[in-house]
Amino acid sequence: MGQERAVKALKFGLEIKEKGFNIYVAGWPGTGRTTAVKSFLEEFAKSKPLPSDWCYVNNFRNTYQPNALRLPAGRGNKFKRDMKSLVEEARRAIQKTFESKDYHEKREMIAKGYEKKRQDLLAELAEKARRDGFLFQITQIGPIFIPVIQGKPLTDEEFLSLGERVREEILKKREVLEARFKDAVREIRELEKKLGEELAQADKDIALYAIGHMITDLVEKYKDLSEVTAYLKDVQNDMIEHYEQFIARPSAQTGLPFATPWLRELPLRKYEVNIVADCSGLKGAPVVMELNPTYTNLFGRIEKEAVFGALTTDFTLIIAGSLHKANDGFLVVPVEELFKNLFSWDGLKRAMKNGRIVIEDPAERYGFLTTKTLSPEPVPLDLKVILIGDPLVFQLLYAYDPDFSELFKVKADFDIDMKRTEENIKSYVSFICTICSRENLKHLDRSGVAKVIEYSSRLADHQGKLSTRFAIIADLIREASFYASQDKSNFIRGEHVKKAMDEKIYRSSLIQEKIREYIERNVLLIDTAGEAVGQVNGLSVMRIGDYEFGRPSRVTASVGIGREGLVDIEREVKLGGPIHSKGVMILGGYLAQKYSQDKPLTLSARLVFEQSYEGVEGDSASSTELYAILSRLANVPTRQCLAVTGSVNQKGEVQAIGGVNEKIEGFFEICKAKGLTGDQGVLIPESNVQNLMLKEEVVEAAAEGKFHIYPIKTIDEGIEVLTGAKAGRRLPDGTFEAGSINDKVDKQLRTMAEKLREFSIPETVEKKKPEETGSY
Numbered sequence: 001m002g003q004e005r006a007v008k009a010l011k012f013g014l015e016i017k018e019k020g021f022n023i024y025v026a027g028w029p030g031t032g033r034t035t036a037v038k039s040f041l042e043e044f045a046k047s048k049p050l051p052s053d054w055c056y057v058n059n060f061r062n063t064y065q066p067n068a069l070r071l072p073a074g075r076g077n078k079f080k081r082d083m084k085s086l087v088e089e090a091r092r093a094i095q096k097t098f099e100s101k102d103y104h105e106k107r108e109m110i111a112k113g114y115e116k117k118r119q120d121l122l123a124e125l126a127e128k129a130r131r132d133g134f135l136f137q138i139t140q141i142g143p144i145f146i147p148v149i150q151g152k153p154l155t156d157e158e159f160l161s162l163g164e165r166v167r168e169e170i171l172k173k174r175e176v177l178e179a180r181f182k183d184a185v186r187e188i189r190e191l192e193k194k195l196g197e198e199l200a201q202a203d204k205d206i207a208l209y210a211i212g213h214m215i216t217d218l219v220e221k222y223k224d225l226s227e228v229t230a231y232l233k234d235v236q237n238d239m240i241e242h243y244e245q246f247i248a249r250p251s252a253q254t255g256l257p258f259a260t261p262w263l264r265e266l267p268l269r270k271y272e273v274n275i276v277a278d279c280s281g282l283k284g285a286p287v288v289m290e291l292n293p294t295y296t297n298l299f300g301r302i303e304k305e306a307v308f309g310a311l312t313t314d315f316t317l318i319i320a321g322s323l324h325k326a327n328d329g330f331l332v333v334p335v336e337e338l339f340k341n342l343f344s345w346d347g348l349k350r351a352m353k354n355g356r357i358v359i360e361d362p363a364e365r366y367g368f369l370t371t372k373t374l375s376p377e378p379v380p381l382d383l384k385v386i387l388i389g390d391p392l393v394f395q396l397l398y399a400y401d402p403d404f405s406e407l408f409k410v411k412a413d414f415d416i417d418m419k420r421t422e423e424n425i426k427s428y429v430s431f432i433c434t435i436c437s438r439e440n441l442k443h444l445d446r447s448g449v450a451k452v453i454e455y456s457s458r459l460a461d462h463q464g465k466l467s468t469r470f471a472i473i474a475d476l477i478r479e480a481s482f483y484a485s486q487d488k489s490n491f492i493r494g495e496h497v498k499k500a501m502d503e504k505i506y507r508s509s510l511i512q513e514k515i516r517e518y519i520e521r522n523v524l525l526i527d528t529a530g531e532a533v534g535q536v537n538g539l540s541v542m543r544i545g546d547y548e549f550g551r552p553s554r555v556t557a558s559v560g561i562g563r564e565g566l567v568d569i570e571r572e573v574k575l576g577g578p579i580h581s582k583g584v585m586i587l588g589g590y591l592a593q594k595y596s597q598d599k600p601l602t603l604s605a606r607l608v609f610e611q612s613y614e615g616v617e618g619d620s621a622s623s624t625e626l627y628a629i630l631s632r633l634a635n636v637p638t639r640q641c642l643a644v645t646g647s648v649n650q651k652g653e654v655q656a657i658g659g660v661n662e663k664i665e666g667f668f669e670i671c672k673a674k675g676l677t678g679d680q681g682v683l684i685p686e687s688n689v690q691n692l693m694l695k696e697e698v699v700e701a702a703a704e705g706k707f708h709i710y711p712i713k714t715i716d717e718g719i720e721v722l723t724g725a726k727a728g729r730r731l732p733d734g735t736f737e738a739g740s741i742n743d744k745v746d747k748q749l750r751t752m753a754e755k756l757r758e759f760s761i762p763e764t765v766e767k768k769k770p771e772e773t774g775s776y
Contacts, residue, residue, distance in 0.1 A: 022410065054277035056315045531639055533635055533638070539553075577617030582619060686713045
C-alpha cells in the first residue's frame with residue numbers, strides 16, 4: 001500500500017533472469033518493508049516452478065568428499081526411504097542366505113574339494129618317502145623324515161651306528177624329500193589361497209544373488225537420474241564387498257565385552273541419504289527469511305559426534321544452511337544483521353559470484369585452524385537475494401564496496417509516506433480492518449478511523465500525506481483496543497484512539513515535564529510576555545528515544561563596533577554543528593547584501609542560545625538569530641509572547657524546517673503553564689503551513705483567539721510581527737523609509753562604520769629626511 005515505486009522495482013528485480021540483478025530493499029524501520037516483501041514474495045513465488053531436492057550421499061571412492069545429488073522436487077524423501085528399505089531388506093536377505101543350509105553345504109563342498117587335493121599332495125609325498133626308505137610324519141614342530149631299514153624305523157643311535165657312506169646316502173635322499181615337501185607346502189598354500197578366494201567369491205555371488213534384484217529394481221525406478229543410478233551401482237559393489245557387515249554376530253564383531261547395538265549400526269550409515277533441501281511441501285519457489293544470518297546458518301555446517309572420547313564425523317552430519325533451502329528461490333536477509341556476523345557478508349558475495357554453495361568451517365577458510373575433515377561437493381547456486389536495510393547503508397555499500405553494485409543492481413525504495421487520496425484512505429481502512437481481524441482486536445467506528453487517519457497525517461508531517469510506518473499505526477490500534485476493552489465498548493471510538501495517543505505521550509514525556517517545570521520556576525529563563533531588545537524566543541526539537549517534543553530557548557544578540565563580524569558562541573565552544581554554523585554565516589551574507597552596499601559592514605555581534613548546555617545543530621534558528629541582531633541594531637524591542645522558527649537565506653526569505661508541529665506545541669505548553677493571554681503565538685515559515693497537524697487543544701486555542709500562528713515569507717514580515725513596527729522598504733536613493741526598522745539598522749551600521757574609522761591608526765607615517773635626523 002502506497003509503495004508503487006518499490007513494488008515495480010521488486011517485480012522487475014524478480015522477473016529478470018540475468019546475473020547480478022539481486023535486490024536491495026531500502027526503507028526505514030516501521031514502514032512494513034519486511035512484512036510487505038515477505039507477503040509479496042510468497043505470492044510471487046507460487047507461480048514459479050518447484051526447485052530440485054538436494055541430498056548428500058557417501059562417496060565410496062573418497063569418504064572425505066561426499067557427493068551431492070540433485071533430484072526432482074519431492075523425490076529426495078522417496079529416495080531416502082528407498083535406501084533405508086534397501087538396507088533393511090539387504091540385512092534380512094543376506095542374514096537369511098548366509099545362515100541357510102544350502103550355503104553351508106556349498107562351502108563344505110568347496111572346502112572338501114580343496115582338502116582332497118591337499119591330502120593327495122601329502123599322500124603322494126608320503127608314498128615317495130616310503131619308496132625312498134623313509135617314514136613321513138608331520139609333527140607340531142614340522143615334518144619329519146625317519147629312515148627305514150628292513151621295515152624298521154631307525155633311532156638316532158642306530159642311524160649314527162651306520163657307516164659313513166650309508167649315512168651320506170640317507171641324508172642326500174632326505175634333502176630331496178625335504179625340498180619336495182617345501183614344494184608341496186607351496187602348493188598347499190596356493191590351494192588354501194584359492195580356497196579363500198573361491199569361498200570369498202562364492203560369498204559375493206551369494207550376496208549379489210540375495211540383493212541384486214533389489215538394486216536392479218531401484219536402478220529401474222531412478223533410470224531417469226544418471227547420478228542416482230551411478231550411485232546405486234557403487235552401493236551394490238560396496239554391499240557385496242562388505243557383505244559381512246549385514247550379518248549380526250556376537251560382540252566379537254566389535255571386540256568389546258559389552259553390547260553395543262548402535263555401534264553395529266554405524267557401518268551401515270554410509271548407505272543413508274542426507275537431505276539438505278527438501279521441496280516436497282512447497283507450492284512454488286522457496287522463500288526463506290534468514291533473520292540470524294550467521295555464517296553457519298547461511299552456508300550450513302559439519303557437525304561432529306563423540307565416539308569413545310574421539311570426535312568423528314561423516315556425511316550424515318552435514319547440516320543445511322539457508323542458501324540450500326532457498327536455492328532456486330528467494331533469500332531475504334536484513335543487511336544490518338548480516339554485518340553483525342563475522343565472515344557472512346564476504347561468504348555470501350563469494351557464493352553469489354561463484355554460483356555455488358561450499359560448506360566449510362570459516363576458521364579453516366581463513367587459515368585460523370586446519371584439521372582433517374569432510375569437504376562436501378559444492379552445490380550449484382541459483383537464487384535471488386533480497387537485502388533489507390536503511391537507505392544510508394545502501395549508500396555506504398555502493399560507495400565503498402565494489403562488489404555491491406555488481407551483485408545488487410536493483411533498488412526497491414520504500415517511502416515513509418503516501419498521498420492522502422480517497423483511494424489510499426480506503427486502502428488504509430482496509431489495512432486497519434486487516435489488523436483488527438488478524439489479531440482479534442476490536443474494530444473501529446467512523447470516529448476511530450478518522451482519528452487514526454489524522455494521526456497518520458501527523459506522522460507524515462503533512463496534511464496531504466499518510467504515513468507508511470504501519471508498525472506505529474498498528475501499535476496505536478492495539479493500545480486503543482485495550483482502552484476500548486476497559487470501557488467495555490463494542491468498537492474503538494475516537495476517544496479511545498486519542499487516549500492511546502495521550503497515554504503514549506505521558507509515558508515518555510517525563511523530560512519534557514521537567515523542562516516545563518524549570519521554566520515555570522524561572523530556572524530556565526523564557527518570557528511569554530513583555531518586550532526586550534535583542535532577545536527572541538527560538539524553538540527546537542528534542543528527541544528522546546521514540547518521543548519528540550518542542551523546546552523553547554532564549555536567543556540573544558549583542559552588538560558592538562569592530563571587524564569581527566558575526567561570532568557564533570555555540571560554534572566557538574564546539575557546541576554548534578556544521579549546519580548551524582552555516583546558518584549563522586548566511587546571516588552575514590544577508591546583512592552585507594542589504595546594508596553594506598555603500599559602506600563597510602563594521603560590527604562585532606555575538607549570538608548565543610542562553611542556558612543551552614548541549615549541542616546545537618540545524619539551521620531552523622537562523623531567522624530567530626537574525627531577528628535578535630536586527631532588534632539590537634535598531635534598538636527596537638521584540639514581543640516576548642512570540643516564538644520563532646525557520647531558516648533564512650541570503651535574500652531574506654524564510655525557508656521550511658522540520659518538526660513544526662512539535663515546536664508549536666512545545667511553546668503552547670509553556671504559554672499555557674504561565675497563562676494564556678491571547679497575544680501569544682509562533683512565527684513559522686509559510687511553506688510549513690501544509691505540515692500543520694496540531695493537537696486538538698492547540699487548534700481550539702487558535703480558533704478561540706487565545707493562541708496565534710503566523711505564516712511568514714520574509715524577514716521583513718517577521719520583524720514587523722515581532723516588533724509591531726514597520727520594516728521599511730528601500731527607496732530609489734538606496735535608503736529605507738524613515739523611522740522603519742531597516743532605516744534604523746542602516747543608520748546604526750553607518751554610525752558604527754564612521755566611529756571605527758575615527759579610531760583607526762594610519763597605516764603609513766611620513767618618513768623624515770636623513771639630514772633632519774642627523775644621519776649621513
